[in-house]
Amino acid sequence: MKQKSKICYDRILPKDLQRPLPGIILDLAKGSHPGMEFRTRLAFVTKKKWVNGTLLRVKFVGGTADQHDIVKKYAIEWSTYGNIKFDFGNSLDSEIRIAFENDGAWSYIGTDCLSIPRNTHTMNFGWLDQGVVLHEFGHALGMIHEHQNPLGGIQWNKPEVYEDLGGSPNFWDKATIDNNMFKTYDKNQINGTNLDQKSIMLYSIPGSWTTDGFSSQENKELSVSDKAFMGDVSNYPFTEKPIIAIALPLSASHITQADISKSGEEDLFTFTVTNQGKYVIKTKGQTDVIMNLYGPDSQTNLLDQDNDSGYRLNAKIVLELLPGKYFVQIRHFNSRNGTGKYGISVYKKRTLFG
Numbered sequence: 001m002k003q004k005s006k007i008c009y010d011r012i013l014p015k016d017l018q019r020p021l022p023g024i025i026l027d028l029a030k031g032s033h034p035g036m037e038f039r040t041r042l043a044f045v046t047k048k049k050w051v052n053g054t055l056l057r058v059k060f061v062g063g064t065a066d067q068h069d070i071v072k073k074y075a076i077e078w079s080t081y082g083n084i085k086f087d088f089g090n091s092l093d094s095e096i097r098i099a100f101e102n103d104g105a106w107s108y109i110g111t112d113c114l115s116i117p118r119n120t121h122t123m124n125f126g127w128l129d130q131g132v133v134l135h136e137f138g139h140a141l142g143m144i145h146e147h148q149n150p151l152g153g154i155q156w157n158k159p160e161v162y163e164d165l166g167g168s169p170n171f172w173d174k175a176t177i178d179n180n181m182f183k184t185y186d187k188n189q190i191n192g193t194n195l196d197q198k199s200i201m202l203y204s205i206p207g208s209w210t211t212d213g214f215s216s217q218e219n220k221e222l223s224v225s226d227k228a229f230m231g232d233v234s235n236y237p238f239t240e241k242p243i244i245a246i247a248l249p250l251s252a253s254h255i256t257q258a259d260i261s262k263s264g265e266e267d268l269f270t271f272t273v274t275n276q277g278k279y280v281i282k283t284k285g286q287t288d289v290i291m292n293l294y295g296p297d298s299q300t301n302l303l304d305q306d307n308d309s310g311y312r313l314n315a316k317i318v319l320e321l322l323p324g325k326y327f328v329q330i331r332h333f334n335s336r337n338g339t340g341k342y343g344i345s346v347y348k349k350r351t352l353f354g
Contacts, residue, residue: 047305048110049142050084051292051329052236052266053243054300056140057087059094061121067100067128074133081227082236084141095300096140097121104170105132110142111302131220134200141236143201154205155212156182164209198223233264245270245327252347255284258330263337269328271346273321278349281328282316287340288333291315296324307333318349 050056058075060068072088079085086096095113099121107123108116116122123136161181165172172180197216204218222230231237248256248271258267273279273296283289290307294300303326306315315330328346332338 047290048112049235050111051268051294051299051327053083053239055085055087056096056300057089057091057094058096058098059090059092060088061097061099063098063100063125067125070128071098071125071133074130075137077134077222078137078141078230081222082141082230083238084236092118096123098123098125100125100128102126105136107136107139109139109144111300113140114300114302129220131200131218134220134222138201141230154214155210157209157211158182161209164206199226201226233262237264243268247271248328248344248346250279250347252280252345255343255345257341257343259341260287260289260330260332260339263332263334263339265331265339267330269330269344270325271328272325273323275348276322277320278318278351279321279346280316280318280349281344281346283314283330283342283344285314285340285342287342288338289315289330289342290333291317292329293317293319293326294329295326296322299327 060071068088076086097113097116097118097120101124103124104126105124113122123140125132125136162174162177165177165181166174198219200219200222202216202219205214205216207213207215209215229235243266245268246256246258248269250271250273256269260267281291281293283291288307290305292305293303295303304317304319306317328344330342330344332340
């Protein structure tokens with residue numbers, strides 16, 4: 001009788017199944033398996049990364065003290081290698097909310113956690129060990145599964161996969177299997193590097209699941225490449241100085257000039273709304289940027305995102321805003337080697353009545 005694996009799965013927001021996300025176009029490298037091309041060793045969905053340096057609050061929804069301690073012990077390892085920290089203070093406003101239900105191991109990806117109702121958990125541990133904690137927190141940081149190659153590198157033996165994952169101990173339905181095993185990400189969604197079969201984000205794939213002999217083993221620890229990629233300039237690099245938000249005046253005529261002078265650089269701006277209304281935040285210039293808007297009074301509550309969508313337009317967000325302090329994050333569309341100058345402005349949109 002063959003041994004069956006416990007497999008983690010991603011919680012995907014419905015909108016992600018309807019349209020591709022903006023991100024970095026990859027140069028896909030040949031994998032070590034003859035005749036196959038692999039997307040990455042480890043990859044981030046660029047739209048779903050947190051602001052570099054974010055303190056993510058974590059809340060436990062049930063579970064025992066021993067279970068909590070196991071999660072804390074291994075999750076913080078990510079902070080050793082990238083500029084992200086965790087606060088296990090059980091805040092009611094926690095971005096990551098963890099349950100220990102008999103519902104498999106899964107997590108929403110990156111900032112998708114912000115779209116989940118506060119009374120609903122964003123991560124679950126149906127079983128608990130070092131490997132699964134590191135893996136699920138990898139998802140919470142914006143990482144995706146290794147095998148979801150946008151070029152379809154793995155030749156799947158689908159009937160065998162359906163049979164195995166449809167039974168014990170996973171009991172997945174066909175839609176869940178399709179989404180987590182066979183669905184591939186658009187190459188514009190992700191930022192990654194070459195295959196590393198020791199990556200914590202790689203599934204254990206038995207040879208019976210493929211038709212070309214490919215297989216992989218379950219990994220329990222962060223690989224050398226995992227650690228390096230976490231702190232890569234395009235992901236969560238440690239910076240010499242903290243990023244200080246530059247204040248923006250509320251003026252349609254005032255354009256604040258800025259410069260992404262080195263690859264991977266992120267600029268942060270802030271403005272304060274005193275009167276509720278519809279506001280316009282937009283960039284100007286030839287530099288291809290992605291713009292995120294956070295608030296009110298929060299650097300993790302993502303309100304909206306925009307870029308030029310590849311049509312040489314400028315990033316622009318028009319949104320009804322409540323009184324409070326808001327933050328605008330700007331980064332180059334090409335996080336690996338993109339640089340350039342741009343301008344940014346914010347103002348209250350005029351109405352027919354003034």
